Amino acid sequence: MRLGMIGVGRMGANMVRRLLRAGHECVVFDLDRAAVDVLAAEGAVGASTLEELAAALAPPRPVWLMLPAAVVDRVAEQLVGVLEAGDILIDGGNSYYVDDIRRAESLASRGLHYLDVGTSGGVWGLERGYCLMIGGEAGPVAHVEPVFQALAPGKGEIAETASRKDRRSTAEYGYLHCGPAGAGHFVKMVHNGIEYGLMAAYSEGFNILSRANVGKAGKAQDAETAPLRHPEHYRYDLPIADIAELWRRGSVVSSWLLDLTAEALGRDSELAKFGGRVSDSGEGRWTVATAIDQGTPAPVLSAALYQRFSSQGEDEFARKILSALRFVFGGHEEKA
Amino acid sequence: MRLGMIGVGRMGANMVRRLLRAGHECVVFDLDRAAVDVLAAEGAVGASTLEELAAALAPPRPVWLMLPAAVVDRVAEQLVGVLEAGDILIDGGNSYYVDDIRRAESLASRGLHYLDVGTSGGVWGLERGYCLMIGGEAGPVAHVEPVFQALAPGKGEIAETASRKDRRSTAEYGYLHCGPAGAGHFVKMVHNGIEYGLMAAYSEGFNILSRANVGKAGKAQDAETAPLRHPEHYRYDLPIADIAELWRRGSVVSSWLLDLTAEALGRDSELAKFGGRVSDSGEGRWTVATAIDQGTPAPVLSAALYQRFSSQGEDEFARKILSALRFVFGGHEEKA
């Protein structure tokens, strides 16, 4: 089918490519004209304005937004003046699901359908396919299904889940209608929350491995340093990169994130080019905020999030309070 | 080659089977004579005593123990009287690596080699292969390598790690000599610590998904219940089992543990047969204890461990203190 794509940065461009390869047609628009030209050269139809994009599509027009969450509302508002009743706006970015609920209501009152599609796959999605978590009305979802089929990974070589023999679902092809407006981004949000937790579990584990030799160094013996009772238990120089590779085969912790860890450590087992300042992009925060709203305990997902905040230096005043207290009650000077 | 296997419970028996399939010979011993007979019928050589087992092996004898950690020392001591200088004792169970260091020294003083082999794979290892993390001296490790090769998964269909093109290691076949005595179980210990963290990340995420409908129920409005500010944001009945299946394809959180989660939820998305009392078997505790010894922060791995302790009811007195304090300072009665 023919789809409009607004926003052809790294993610959007690759999605267009995957759609073109599957035989779909894409009309693309971006404020960055060069990005549009690149895709036009690869077979997409370039549009210079939203109006042009709309004109190149047949109603009910499917228009996919692949934009920073912060600008979705503005572009959606512009599209209201360009699209027709019955057209389908699809937000494939990382919107907060609460905004989807509001947006779907607002657009419905003006005759437009709205789908929220959480999209996982990153820069690997072009080859690997995108995992799609979809929210919205059933009718528009069914209309756009060919697009979802083309973007998703499909069955691939992934083994069938034995217990699901009699339970068929598009989930087995990598896309799923999860529920009404917001459900897609809700599921994607939790997906990212889990991702933070998984990443943190590996990162803590590899940190422990990397420090298996702390008994070797003659560690400082002063009142401000807790002594190591058994330095003889910490004399291993472990082959970190090889261990990551090892665990990819037959272990309980094998995963795609572990594959990537092995890739990163294979490049440089010291990770010397990284400083360890870790950004977070919203979904991790929303997941924890949701858990708190619900009254659901989420200690692991929260700890993973806080580790990122601390890496950004946001724990500084808290640490100063601790140092100040130690100084006031015990006369402890900070160790340089 | 011909290997002695002591302890042929669920794990040990399957390892023998995998070795037999690969053309190796196994002499097996177990206090449970029936377990020995079963394997004898499948091609193994049964032994009635440790002496008989030793007599059936050629020096340097490789003897693999697949026993509960608590009995390894006792059996090792018995074997000292049976084996000869140069023989190789292999502990494939879940020993604490600190015990390995002690054991290796003690056995070395009596002429025996000791290898510690962390083994991951569980009941799936027979088909999938076992991931082997090996500690000990290089010579004995090389001698037993054919056994490791047979037990490990091998390259299989797992994609090559691009950055490792020029870096060859047995890790790519699923077994690795990680370092001197204890290194194998150290790596396995951290592996299990990570496993706890990964499991907790999924469990918290699915719990949040399962509670996406808390805004539907008319929730109690009393002074002891924090109100939900926006019940309209929590009205989703999400298809949990399908979401687990969905994420297996193309998502960032795909993993073997997710495959198993999909399998478990495919059987019953309510998990009604489980009560939620979660045991822990030692490695998770040792991982956190190690992190603390090292001074390595491990908030995620610890939170995962504590969730299990709480599930066992071990937080009870702490919770009673909280209730008692709320009663004393605010007159709050516990909600039934």
Next chain:
Amino acid sequence: MRLGMIGVGRMGANMVRRLLRAGHECVVFDLDRAAVDVLAAEGAVGASTLEELAAALAPPRPVWLMLPAAVVDRVAEQLVGVLEAGDILIDGGNSYYVDDIRRAESLASRGLHYLDVGTSGGVWGLERGYCLMIGGEAGPVAHVEPVFQALAPGKGEIAETASRKDRRSTAEYGYLHCGPAGAGHFVKMVHNGIEYGLMAAYSEGFNILSRANVGKAGKAQDAETAPLRHPEHYRYDLPIADIAELWRRGSVVSSWLLDLTAEALGRDSELAKFGGRVSDSGEGRWTVATAIDQGTPAPVLSAALYQRFSSQGEDEFARKILSALRFVFGGHEEKA
């Protein structure tokens, strides 16, 4: 001065009493007429309607609401029709500070002043005085200051802070104008977040003390129970209640919450009348949600909150996932 008090439940009634004792006059209203009568008998002026209450006050009328957060908006709306421009509405309950910001704007547009006053002290405040955290415009705060002075504890016998010799503030009397609308409840919210953390720290510590004898019992030795390596280190039957009392004197952990812990344990060191289901009332959640909004790490305050959620059973599905995974990958049956 003469103050109107709406809502004379446990907290409100005691505040009226403390004001009366200080020589202030109180006009009180409550839907529960009996509660009004009780206070009228103690010297307050009872009012049967909001109009009657307003009529009994001189402009600019200070009207203090001591109501559940959920009904403040409704009552404020009713008062808009009853009060006059320049009158001062004071919310002394546990409102979310975000609601204060909205309310202050809305009431200002109709000529009314709004103060938000976070109030700590619980059932002990009548004797001990209330710690008051105040938000709103400076003028109305100054007008009502005599009331704040009477409710607050005053200097009392609390030692002067040495470093503050040249820094005078009403903080030393137990009340403080913290900033514009919402600042009072913002500070109170964080106060309660800290309170959760403090309570959790004590509760975890006393739990560890209470389990100092776990090496005495012959603990189950099975594959589902991690063994205690050194039972001989855990043979203490510690006098929990006496330890709480002990720490009140000269220790670093002395505090009012510890005083209360000693009181509770003094009544019954087993806390047998409590089951350990711990409610949370909003502020703890808001504190963590605020931290996440800000990007401020709050691992301790969050862990304290999650412990309460778990005590309410909200971790159940997460625990079931863990049990199900252990069953699927390792054949582990749940321990009864």
Next chain:
Amino acid sequence: MRLGMIGVGRMGANMVRRLLRAGHECVVFDLDRAAVDVLAAEGAVGASTLEELAAALAPPRPVWLMLPAAVVDRVAEQLVGVLEAGDILIDGGNSYYVDDIRRAESLASRGLHYLDVGTSGGVWGLERGYCLMIGGEAGPVAHVEPVFQALAPGKGEIAETASRKDRRSTAEYGYLHCGPAGAGHFVKMVHNGIEYGLMAAYSEGFNILSRANVGKAGKAQDAETAPLRHPEHYRYDLPIADIAELWRRGSVVSSWLLDLTAEALGRDSELAKFGGRVSDSGEGRWTVATAIDQGTPAPVLSAALYQRFSSQGEDEFARKILSALRFVFGGHEEKA
């Protein structure tokens, strides 16, 4: 009575002073002869050798060690050659209780009694008194009781615990015999674990307060920075130092640690002289290790400990793993 004190650094010297003021006699020894001379000038008896110290005491000699934990064993061993059967060795430092158990056994076999005394009070103890947690045999504890009485704070002006009217204990005077060998340091260890948790709760809370203005700054709007949805909720410049002072009066979070926080913030509300590198001195680690041994959940105490580890930079490799993963799967460059 007459007591020997070995180790008269900051803590030991003040304890001698407090004993002298109470009318006791002290024979003091330290490798730092100047420290001995200072106390001799204040009324203590200086000793140049351990033998001289022993000779100046009457059997059964009470000898108090106030030394770094790392040297206690060595000095105890030296004293074995100097003391007589029946003499009483008291370790008032911060030994690991597990060492006490071993030491008490070893010394008992050579006729000496051993008491372990956890001592809280820091540099404030001279005036405030020391809170003493005592382990060991009842006889020697009774013999030394006059010393405990003099060091402890006594009843002071601290309000009586209502529920303890009919329950008399030395706890009310600030010292307590907690149980057999090791019990004193066990209780002190948990005390310090709680202290870490309390400190962390305050530090996180004040950090949140200090960042109540994050909505004011025009925060970076890029893909690597999660946007603040409601900057208008974060426009407070809160008077942090005054708030600490405020909470000292009538609030639920009042405590001695809060008194010290007010003192520290009163000196400089920015805490500019501190960098936020927070040492930990052993007890916090042992508390968490104990909790893990016991299977007792301690999420708050652990989070507090890990915050210190992170402040020491020990999370670096973990953070690098996170950055590397984000780069590999999403092409995210680290933000400078």
